[in-house]
Amino acid sequence: MMNRRRILTLAGATGASTLAMPFVRPSWAQSGAVRVGLLLPYSGTYAALGEAITNAMQLYVTQQGGKLGGRAIEFVKVDDESAPPKATENTTKLVSGEKVDVLCGTVHSGVAMAMAKIARENGLPTLIPNAGAEAITRAMCAPNIFRTSFGNSQVGDATGMAMLKAGVKKAVTVTWKYSAGAESVDGFKKSFLKGGGEVIKDITLPFPDVEFQSILAEVASLKPDAVYSFFAGGGALKFMKDYHAAKLNEKVALWGAGFLTDGVEKAAGPAGDGVKTALHYVDSLDNAENKKFIADYTAAFKKAPDVYAVQGWDSMQLLRVGLEAVGGDVTKRKDMFPAMAKAEFKSPRGPFKLGTSHNPIQNFYLRELRGGENKYLGVAAEMLADDTTGCKMA
């Protein structure tokens, strides 16, 4: 009962009730719909990320008449709170409690690892609309697990290339201390050190802490050319604001994986001016899919989409390909998964395709935040693939 009440509450909290589609109607009887379980953060520092992903998925399905592959889609949501210790229980709630047909989650790498472990065991079609935990598309890769976002090191790698090109020689890294931060820094070092850059210190703080003062003082005393950072959501906004308030931006250029600015461009205000990042999306990408996506999303939710929304959107595009290949029969996994692996479609980020480990191979763009908007400065890395080390598809 607790579970049902929670799902309903969350539906209201994300504005789902404003859209005309069978969304989050907790149907315990057989409804004929494909039940898509959403394991996403709807509270905490990543709450806005979970909401953007959900909004875009909901919008895509609505535009398809509420159906994919001829089957109605019903979403069932669980707030994972970006809490790894609760991840197994929360995934089990969806898989065994709600008996979902498709699993979709999540944002936080630590939560995603626990979810992926369960998904590997039960073989459910599984979509990852954000978390970049590398093992998921390396040693833990599986025929039923598909990522529509990125590998953590992929983004760091692209940002390192852009920083070298901009003439940065000495950097300090600042990240949350969990797998995504560590892998992001590893990716950054892959290109930055190889190109002759030097990292003088790696500074971390526990997730999701936002006490940055002593870190900022340390960066100031280390005097690097630039900081490479990995933060996202509410924590990213606070980091940019504190960095600016300490006037550190006047001495040390602030760079980061593009999550630093996505979704918080406007809220950052002047604190965001001059922050440079690389990411597989930028709002101003000049393609028809992106323009329509931005217009439709903004009309539906009264705010601009971001990279998280793009990833949610593409998760539903990928699910559509899979369901169409099997006439909506989600149990026909042998036909559904190969169709998804080969899927190519137009994404707001540009062309979408997956590598052999089911992680996107994609362009990364250099962006600079100015006046509340990420400006496109060029391509940071073209059709960059993540390592597939250790991936053996069964």
Ligand code: PHB
């Ligand atoms: C992750 O934990 O993998 C993660 C979280 C938030 C982001 C990017 C990656 O924006």
